[in-house]
Amino acid sequence: MLDEMHEECGVFGIIGHENAANMCYYGLHCLQHRGQEAAGIMTTNGERMFIHKGEGLVTEVFNNDKLKSLEGNAAIGHVRYSTAGGGGILNVQPFLFKTLNGSMGICHNGNLVNANVLKMELEEKGSIFSSSSDTEVLGHLLKRSKGRMIDRICTSLDRLDGAFAFLILIEDRLYAARDRYGLRPLSIGVMSDGAYVFTSETCALDIVGAKFIRDVEPGEIVRIKDEQMLSMKYTSKNITNKICAMEYIYFSRPDSNIDGINVHTSRKLAGKMLYQESPVEADVVIGVPDSSISAAIGYSEESGIPYEMGLIKNKYVGRTFIQPTQQMREQGVRMKLSAVSSIVKDKRVVMIDDSIVRGTTSKRIVRLLKEAGAKEVHVRIASPAIRFPCFYGVDTSTLEELISHHLNNDELCKYIEADSLAFISEEGLEQSIHTSGLCLSCFNGDYATPLYDSFDRANKDGK
Secondary structure (H helix, E strand, O other), rough: OOOOOOEEEEEEEEOOOOOOHHHHHHHHHHHHHHOOOEEEEEEEEEOOEEEEEEEHHHHHHHHHHHOOOOOEEEEEEEEEEEOOOOOHHHHHEEEEEOOOOEEEEEEEEEEEEEHHHHHHHHHHOOOOOOOOOOOOOHHHHHHHHHOHHHHHHHHOOOOOOEEEEEEEOOOEEEEEHHHHOOOOOOEEOOOOOEEEEOOOHHHHHHOOOOEEEEEEOOOEEEEOOOOOEEEEEEOOOOOOOOEHHHHHHOOOOOOOEEOEHHHHHHHHHHHHHHHHHHOOOOOEEEEEEOOOOHHHHHHHHOOOEOOOEEEOOOOOOOHHOEEEEEEEEHHHHHEEEEOOHHOOOOHHHHHHHEOOOOOHHHOOOOOOOOOOOEEEEEEOOOOOOOOOOOOOOOOOOOOOOHHHHOOOOOHHHOOOOOOEEOOOOOOHHHHOOOOOEEEHHHHHOOOOOOOOOOHHHHHHHHH
């Protein structure tokens, strides 16, 4: 929705395929939901690097001619929203680094919480940054490290703190690495011709016909060279498994498996748990499309209340209507969503949504349903209340924009004009995902990493 969370980006890499650029294009298209601001692909033919990137959707940035110009059997690609560093063409990835010893490409999903600390150190030593993205830090660290390439990468990664899934492309090899906390997902697949694939979500493996092998483990680096896979830990400190809970709640596609757990199944179980915790008498259950549909089905099945398509999403609005002005935001909700009057009129409606961030969209949807004739609208949220900023690659980096940080449940219910409001508990969420290895920091403020200057900047920006 218009005030929803956005995950920073998605990454896709492939090596050992004669049409690497095309496969990367298909993979990025499958990951488009993770970033709609910009896209880029870099390839190598073993001797030279080729790159094309731009602002817009994958289909807007690339065409057949552009893909044909990207030669080689290895590629890395990226789709993004802007969070750390902001937007603009200079921050579009992958980044190409050229040195006397050869070229290197890097792309990154996540956010480095110690990026400013490292940038200050690197600038004092003479580094000059060409973008405001924290991804560029790794390139400078690599250049200043010594030894074999894999040793240089390990040394550099060990200095990074925060959430990341990195892909690093060199002329004859591809590296993939995941942060030591496992905050951001990264999966490995293999194609029938032996090509290896890395992706933020397993749904992209399906589109290129790759078979899932396993996830990259927290604190692990994987190298593919000469059709052989080498794996090692780049660090031995603070290795945990704290996958971001929002991957299951909102970011990932329902057909993806994150750390071995299917997203649709976890959302459906969350809907069932939500009814167990917060039942209500009603006539119909509806979900806010698209990421809340699975939870709505679960709530319906557990409660016995019929599930209906009470809200219809217009999939062809595009990004044009995501505008900063209040008038355009109001118009944008009506352009994106329509209430089905014949479904909700004179009915007590349970409206399931995945989260409430700023609250304005929830209010507009409740109004939309009541204007369509709903007698009551009971809002049920398949995540706990978001009360704290995220510093790991999600665009909720200030306290000011989080309505649940300022309002309690009763106040928020009144604000969105609902007849009742309830969130799933943290315990209920963990049971629905069948794991206790989750980062819940945006709900409880228990951050997986040191925050360095992140929280100070969030408070300052939020004033």
